[in-house]
Amino acid sequence: MNFKIIFRIIGFLLMLTGIFMMLGIPFSIYYKSDDISALLQSGIFTSAVGLIIWFFTRDPENKELGKREGYLIVTLGWLSMALFGSIPFMLYGAVPNFTDAFFETMSGFTTTGATILTDIEVVPAGLLFWRSLTQWLGGMGIIVLSLAILPILGIGGMQLFAAEVPGITKDKLHPRVRETAKRLWGIYVIFTFTEMILLLIGGMNLFDAINHSLTTMATGGFSTKNANTAYFTSPFIQYVFIVFMLLAGMNFTIHYLAFHGRFEFTKINTEFRFYIFFIAIVTIVVAVIHLAHVNFNIEESFRQALFHVTSLVTTTGYVSSDYENWAPFSRMFFFILLFIGACAGSTGGGIKFARHYLLIKNSSLELKRLIHPRAIIPVRFNGKAVSADIILNVQAFFIFYIGITVLGSIILSFFGLDFITAAGAVSTCIGNVGPGIGAVGPLNNFADLPDMVKWILSFFMLLGRLELFTVLLIFTPAFWKS
Amino acid sequence: MNFKIIFRIIGFLLMLTGIFMMLGIPFSIYYKSDDISALLQSGIFTSAVGLIIWFFTRDPENKELGKREGYLIVTLGWLSMALFGSIPFMLYGAVPNFTDAFFETMSGFTTTGATILTDIEVVPAGLLFWRSLTQWLGGMGIIVLSLAILPILGIGGMQLFAAEVPGITKDKLHPRVRETAKRLWGIYVIFTFTEMILLLIGGMNLFDAINHSLTTMATGGFSTKNANTAYFTSPFIQYVFIVFMLLAGMNFTIHYLAFHGRFEFTKINTEFRFYIFFIAIVTIVVAVIHLAHVNFNIEESFRQALFHVTSLVTTTGYVSSDYENWAPFSRMFFFILLFIGACAGSTGGGIKFARHYLLIKNSSLELKRLIHPRAIIPVRFNGKAVSADIILNVQAFFIFYIGITVLGSIILSFFGLDFITAAGAVSTCIGNVGPGIGAVGPLNNFADLPDMVKWILSFFMLLGRLELFTVLLIFTPAFWKS
Numbered sequence: 001m002n003f004k005i006i007f008r009i010i011g012f013l014l015m016l017t018g019i020f021m022m023l024g025i026p027f028s029i030y031y032k033s034d035d036i037s038a039l040l041q042s043g044i045f046t047s048a049v050g051l052i053i054w055f056f057t058r059d060p061e062n063k064e065l066g067k068r069e070g071y072l073i074v075t076l077g078w079l080s081m082a083l084f085g086s087i088p089f090m091l092y093g094a095v096p097n098f099t100d101a102f103f104e105t106m107s108g109f110t111t112t113g114a115t116i117l118t119d120i121e122v123v124p125a126g127l128l129f130w131r132s133l134t135q136w137l138g139g140m141g142i143i144v145l146s147l148a149i150l151p152i153l154g155i156g157g158m159q160l161f162a163a164e165v166p167g168i169t170k171d172k173l174h175p176r177v178r179e180t181a182k183r184l185w186g187i188y189v190i191f192t193f194t195e196m197i198l199l200l201i202g203g204m205n206l207f208d209a210i211n212h213s214l215t216t217m218a219t220g221g222f223s224t225k226n227a228n229t230a231y232f233t234s235p236f237i238q239y240v241f242i243v244f245m246l247l248a249g250m251n252f253t254i255h256y257l258a259f260h261g262r263f264e265f266t267k268i269n270t271e272f273r274f275y276i277f278f279i280a281i282v283t284i285v286v287a288v289i290h291l292a293h294v295n296f297n298i299e300e301s302f303r304q305a306l307f308h309v310t311s312l313v314t315t316t317g318y319v320s321s322d323y324e325n326w327a328p329f330s331r332m333f334f335f336i337l338l339f340i341g342a343c344a345g346s347t348g349g350g351i352k353f354a355r356h357y358l359l360i361k362n363s364s365l366e367l368k369r370l371i372h373p374r375a376i377i378p379v380r381f382n383g384k385a386v387s388a389d390i391i392l393n394v395q396a397f398f399i400f401y402i403g404i405t406v407l408g409s410i411i412l413s414f415f416g417l418d419f420i421t422a423a424g425a426v427s428t429c430i431g432n433v434g435p436g437i438g439a440v441g442p443l444n445n446f447a448d449l450p451d452m453v454k455w456i457l458s459f460f461m462l463l464g465r466l467e468l469f470t471v472l473l474i475f476t477p478a479f480w481k482s
Numbered sequence: 483m484n485f486k487i488i489f490r491i492i493g494f495l496l497m498l499t500g501i502f503m504m505l506g507i508p509f510s511i512y513y514k515s516d517d518i519s520a521l522l523q524s525g526i527f528t529s530a531v532g533l534i535i536w537f538f539t540r541d542p543e544n545k546e547l548g549k550r551e552g553y554l555i556v557t558l559g560w561l562s563m564a565l566f567g568s569i570p571f572m573l574y575g576a577v578p579n580f581t582d583a584f585f586e587t588m589s590g591f592t593t594t595g596a597t598i599l600t601d602i603e604v605v606p607a608g609l610l611f612w613r614s615l616t617q618w619l620g621g622m623g624i625i626v627l628s629l630a631i632l633p634i635l636g637i638g639g640m641q642l643f644a645a646e647v648p649g650i651t652k653d654k655l656h657p658r659v660r661e662t663a664k665r666l667w668g669i670y671v672i673f674t675f676t677e678m679i680l681l682l683i684g685g686m687n688l689f690d691a692i693n694h695s696l697t698t699m700a701t702g703g704f705s706t707k708n709a710n711t712a713y714f715t716s717p718f719i720q721y722v723f724i725v726f727m728l729l730a731g732m733n734f735t736i737h738y739l740a741f742h743g744r745f746e747f748t749k750i751n752t753e754f755r756f757y758i759f760f761i762a763i764v765t766i767v768v769a770v771i772h773l774a775h776v777n778f779n780i781e782e783s784f785r786q787a788l789f790h791v792t793s794l795v796t797t798t799g800y801v802s803s804d805y806e807n808w809a810p811f812s813r814m815f816f817f818i819l820l821f822i823g824a825c826a827g828s829t830g831g832g833i834k835f836a837r838h839y840l841l842i843k844n845s846s847l848e849l850k851r852l853i854h855p856r857a858i859i860p861v862r863f864n865g866k867a868v869s870a871d872i873i874l875n876v877q878a879f880f881i882f883y884i885g886i887t888v889l890g891s892i893i894l895s896f897f898g899l900d901f902i903t904a905a906g907a908v909s910t911c912i913g914n915v916g917p918g919i920g921a922v923g924p925l926n927n928f929a930d931l932p933d934m935v936k937w938i939l940s941f942f943m944l945l946g947r948l949e950l951f952t953v954l955l956i957f958t959p960a961f962w963k964s
Contacts, residue, residue: 068853154852329895332904336888359881366878368960370636370951371550388870395877396848399841402884406818413811420901422814469852478850 011053018047108134113221139218221317317434349432493535500529590616595703595916621700703799799916831914
């Protein structure tokens, strides 16, 4: 294991994290809030730690980066950013408890959006901006991770999505990753900026518009308001949220190609079509539920349905009403949506449409294979046959996902959480959604859970965000032996 | 499709079913109950219908039985036995409603044990015997199905268990099936008889001993008492139940070999070892829960824990106390146990230990494969490498199982069932266990559910019992085309 280069990269990440922390200071100055010194001190401290690590790991004799180094960098990178990122919250005293501060920051960097803050609106502007920025940075990280790094590491079928953007190849992590990153981040920044402009046009103030465009594009779900997005009742603003959640939940390769005038790709992209189809169908079902049980206005029912389906499916987790009580069965319905996940190569978390598609398709083809045992019947994805290796890999991912969720629910129930709250909390955290069901439902938050439960849930957020394998591998003896 | 031979076999099954119905008459005579004519009429009618079908399908020009005929015979066989088997209940008036009678009989033949009877003890002896006998016959059917027929049909990895008993080969359904059936049924009868003797020694009366030995060996769970097995408070009787549930949940191949003095097989049988290991560990956990929350007697806590773990894991579904309220987390705990299932080749239902083993093992090996992408790392089962085909097949089974359970829970919640009751009802029915959680928990029954829900649950029992694929295949266009 080449620890020197691993720590060098972590050091670099921490330097950046520290600089980003201080970006909230202009807001503190403008709003005359008293969090300037907390942000400044945390920022300088984090950057300094990063610089020291960077300095002591200079001139590595071996510059090679293998797969195993890749897994460690990704996991340790996210972990150390969440650790240092929590300092401003503690230093200012907005979240004095380390457990809570870590939970909140991990929820940010993993773009989950579960919060332990009971009164968000008392938190000063600079800190709130930092809170939103953790999500945006996490989203930025995940785009590159899922489209450039994970495919090379062979995680859960992600290799299916590589080689679609010019510049991404399966062979070399470096230097193509840098090129890919630049292109995808360009799109990410353009989208964020466009959303901000539209939110301003919709009447939102600049600070809220900036924060919400950061957390929408990251499919994060943090808000500057206690009522979350329910605070913004303008239909225009809600539609802006919907459109940008949908964009954020799509594979960024599609955006890249669209920016180059190549729209034909949407026609052959299996996952994109499944994504649109699924959201359309489920929205219609939910709109009918809403019409029948809550509200008789067709446009509003459609909007509410589309908003919540999009919010949960893209794993954003914005909440604009208490969907849990729409109808007796809406709790079950919205719980299931926690297990969908957006598209691979998006900022969204969860199982992802590509995997669901492969699993459903392969299982239904298995029926065909039973009738024609000698025929070779492969799953087709984006017009190409998918190898058995990838199917096995995706199925293993799904089984881990379900197994870990079940195990987590059992563990949480040992801490006294009721069945529904335990299952809801684990599912929403591993899926990086945000709100759960039961006592962690859309109108509640995670503040009252026992400390140990918050640590476990933080771990689940990281696990889900890094597509399970990246983290789990590190705990296997084989990882350290070879 | 060779319909003539399919119906000929169904006709034969119905003839047998009719004859078996009348076996309860001696009990009716002895207990002077008034169900004699109901049993006699139903039995004669069923046999007559069977005989007519048998007569009109004589001399089939084509005697060949293909796979597709196999799937249809199995599904239609179970379905028609449940249809005709419900006649005595309706004719006597014990269950006047067709929906309820069908649910109860399907619950019997699938060895599920979910009941709609609110007062079992008023049902006359002959009918009660018939009710227990449906389970025993279902169990008999399932042993042969899982060890001789399904492996040939290639269902969900069941081919792993073929060729272990002399007389079972993968090639021919006929005439080896008959030979295998005889040997396995001999063991089944011996076990049932031995349990009956032991229950008599434990102080049970002959009628109860017969009924309970029939439903134990079938991992069925029907009882002649309203309180189910909680009626029998003798520790000796409870231990007898435990031992025979454990035996019934084991692969009957192991019993076959043991009867021939070949005990070495238990040493290399992966599933058997996993089964014993799992039950031991979970029993210890549950015993500690029981000790801490319910009762401070070590022996009784151990016995209660072992009883319920064995009862749920083997999918028997006997209930000896309200385990749901032992501790805040016991509801979650016992819910998860509904998804385990006994061993393949037993009378138990559910996902089965063999599949769980393959899934867990393959997923953990996937981590190893990520580190050594060029190495071929197969799952080993019973000392042999398992092919990727079988893993894919088992994974497809698991995904179908989970998918269908989720879909069923959503559908049931549309009928107004709460989250926990809906999930519990579907899981216990597809797993052929019996009691669920929530409003269909260990102390409740299925009587109050809407009719449509009972039909859906009946379908789920059949689906689970026939390892999903057997039934699902019939609904695919490919099945009918080729």
